[in-house]
Amino acid sequence: MQVEHHPLITEFPELREKIHTLKGSNDHFARLAERYEVLDKQIVRAEDGIEPCADALLENLKKQRLALKDDLYGLLTRA
Numbered sequence: 001m002q003v004e005h006h007p008l009i010t011e012f013p014e015l016r017e018k019i020h021t022l023k024g025s026n027d028h029f030a031r032l033a034e035r036y037e038v039l040d041k042q043i044v045r046a047e048d049g050i051e052p053c054a055d056a057l058l059e060n061l062k063k064q065r066l067a068l069k070d071d072l073y074g075l076l077t078r079a
Helices: 013-025 027-047 055-078
Strands: none
Touching: 013 027, 013 055, 027 055
């Protein structure tokens, strides 16, 4: 079974233009977005069994991704 990625543009399709703009103009947003994408890929690889990891670590990674998503959404809605 293929696990689904959660890219920001899929998570917030209505904010596609803001995501693109902020990635190019806001270093803090760009760093958070990059960290989010790295975490998302790491989670997908773990869930697909490509890079297995302990359940506790996977849950921690998912919590980190969710916290980053919340932070990014806050930046997007205040921009």
